[in-house]
Amino acid sequence: MSDQEWDRIVGVVARETGDAVAQDVPQRLCDAVLKLLPVSGASVSLRGEGMPVPLGASGESAAYVLEMEVTLGDGPGLEAAETGAVVVAPDLTSSRDAGRWPVFAQQAAAAGVRSVYALPLGDRAVCVGTLDLYRDVPGELAVEEVRTARVVADVVTAALLALPRDDQAGPDGAGLWLSPLATDHGEVYQAVGMLMAQLGVAADEALALLRGHAFAGDRTVLELAHDVVEHRTRFDDDPDS
DSSP states (O other), X not given: OOHHHHHHHHHHHHHHHTTOOGGGHHHHHHHHHHHHSSOSEEEEEEEOSSSEEEEEESSHHHHHHHHHHHHHTOSHHHHHHHHSSOEEESOTTSHHHHHHSHHHHHHHHHTXXXXXXEEEEEOSSOEEEEEEEEESSOSOOXXXXXXXHHHHHHHHHHHHHTSOOGGGOOTTSTTOOOOHHHXXXXXXXXXXXXXXXXXXXXXXXXXXXXXXXXXXXXXXXXXXXXXXXXXXXXXXXXXXX
């Protein structure tokens, strides 16, 4: 890649994020991606314990598809985070891609997403999350577009790592860089802890139960977790738990 192309990518990201407070940077990064690549949506998430932690999405469709990965515990982004390698799904309605992630592929296609590129933020040694690119048409990116996407992922990784950590936050919390999306998903971990206490199960089983009940009820795991945390839903009262 030429120096000019590198400067163009960095310049677009800098313009989009330059005046943003830390919590808004993930969202702005997704907006920058849409200006750099021929995609219809983008999302960025951190690699969490048992599930991704959403940080930002370019729009409602991208946010929904990312939330489906969280709810189902399955999808290209999770695979990219686990392997540290790029995961490509050229056509989610094809037997090949639908066979890899049957429910995710169906839900994403219903939301208008036909193809996905999931790029690790980092590498096989240290992967901190993923940048997921969504397209509303099937097909793969061109070779030069893939090169650009990899550089964009590197720039996104650097931008996220440059944000202040918790231990750098000021007394008013202004230095905390977690986005509103990530903060909301803290309720999922709270709900998992409450299910562990209610049912006497391990964390992975509690998360699986939360995901299963959410999907069966046509809800996201975040929506159900909120009800659990607010004591509107208890699993120890449910004979199907």
